[in-house]
Amino acid sequence: MNVALIVAGGSGNRMGQDIPKQFLNVFDKPVLIYTLESFERQAEVDAIVVVCIDGWEKMVRAYANQFNITKLRDIVRGGSSAQESIRNGVESLSDKCSDGDIVIIHDGIRPLVDSAVLTDVIEKAKEHGNAVTSMPYNEQIFIVDENDKTTTTRYIPRETLRRVSTPQAYRYDLVRDKYREAFAKGVGTGGSNYTNTMMVQLGVRLHFASGSDKNIKLTTKDDLELFKGYLTKGEDKWLK
Numbered sequence: 001m002n003v004a005l006i007v008a009g010g011s012g013n014r015m016g017q018d019i020p021k022q023f024l025n026v027f028d029k030p031v032l033i034y035t036l037e038s039f040e041r042q043a044e045v046d047a048i049v050v051v052c053i054d055g056w057e058k059m060v061r062a063y064a065n066q067f068n069i070t071k072l073r074d075i076v077r078g079g080s081s082a083q084e085s086i087r088n089g090v091e092s093l094s095d096k097c098s099d100g101d102i103v104i105i106h107d108g109i110r111p112l113v114d115s116a117v118l119t120d121v122i123e124k125a126k127e128h129g130n131a132v133t134s135m136p137y138n139e140q141i142f143i144v145d146e147n148d149k150t151t152t153t154r155y156i157p158r159e160t161l162r163r164v165s166t167p168q169a170y171r172y173d174l175v176r177d178k179y180r181e182a183f184a185k186g187v188g189t190g191g192s193n194y195t196n197t198m199m200v201q202l203g204v205r206l207h208f209a210s211g212s213d214k215n216i217k218l219t220t221k222d223d224l225e226l227f228k229g230y231l232t233k234g235e236d237k238w239l240k
Contacts, residue, residue: 008108009078009085034111051089099173121209125169128207135211137161
């Protein structure tokens with residue numbers, strides 16, 4: 001079984017709106033529903049679990065019913081951080097998933113996840129036990145001089161870098177056991193940590209899967225306008 005764990009537990013303060021950004025309406029549809037529809041359409045996904053900000057659970061259920069998200073199996077209360085929210089979602093699957101099942105973790109505010117990206121991350125996770133979507137880094141990265149932060153003499157070759165985001169996929173036994181270990185040890189659970197960074201800190205070798213530049217995260221109002229642009233633009237048929 002392949003289960004999508006959609007993380008929608010954030011308050012969205014950086015968007016500067018009165019409601020969490022995952023519930024903002026874009027062309028009369030909440031951002032979160034765009035995300036859920038991608039997983040609803042994906043044949044390899046058997047079930048969806050949403051980790052939701054406290055107090056919005058009934059709203060998620062109502063929207064899911066309205067927009068015919070039939071794969072939604074459960075709505076789990078989020079925690080005080082992204083890692084606590086994901087941990088809550090993972091633990092909620094303990095009586096639903098077998099060890100070899102695949103859990104696909106994805107940000108609820110990444111509504112443009114591509115079908116080919118989902119297929120690849122699932123296949124890679126089945127092969128290796130884990131997979132993280134990734135893209136090459138195409139800009140030059142320089143290291144700030146510690147004695148003069150306005151200068152630099154060192155750079156990181158961009159060929160050695162990958163940009164990693166969600167979706168990420170893991171065998172259930174791996175992600176369950178590593179979250180229990182992480183919270184028991186206090187490793188990789190705070191700040192900007194996510195499942196992938198936690199895994200590396202706990203000694204797990206991660207495997208790259210395909211990514212997409214369209215898979216944007218809606219953090220600011222500019223991101224929201226970019227999302228609207230993607231929804232309304234047509235493709236140039238002459239491009240190879």
